[in-house]
Amino acid sequence: MPKGLLAPQNTFLNTIATRFDGTHSNFVLGNAQAPDRPIVYCSDGFCELTGFSRANVMPKGCACKFLWGEDTEAAATAAIESSLANKTELKTEVIFYTKAGKPFLCLLDIVPIKNEKGEVVLFLASHKDITQESGNESDVQQTTEGGCKLLAAAGGM
Secondary structure, eight states: OSSOOOTTTHHHHHHHHHHHHHSSSSEEEEETTSTTTTTEEEHHHHHHHHEEEHHHTTTTTOGGGGGGGGSSSSSHHHHHHHHHHHHHOOOEEEEEOOSSOEEEEEEEEEEEOOOOSSSSEEEEEEEEEEEEHHTOHHHHHHHHOOOOHHHHHHOOO
16 A cells, blocks of 8 residues: 555655655655645655645645644744755744644754755655644644744744
């Protein structure tokens, strides 16, 4: 049973997806060379974490703007966009939202992946729910404003 949607002829993508599936169970791979950096692979764990199906996720960009919401900080979204545009690594904490609208504190790790020529061809965007680890679970669930305070209290940004 396949873990995601892959073009059968793309062995490089298959190798990357196989390598990271299991170690980073909540992740997407985005095409770094296409406009809007579309998601080309989505793990089962990412779908479970966010509540979105692959059909909902696959046509979207790997910045995962569909997870952004009211308390997603502008500084965090700017850092995500900058990391993708400049093809640089990023590790940050950000409030994201599930399909059902439930906020969660996410440790987002974006890693550019290079091919044998040294060109960035993919982005691995790993999403880890750290809401319980942060000690702010009730605050994150009840938040309607002040996302910056939550991130600061959790040690982010």
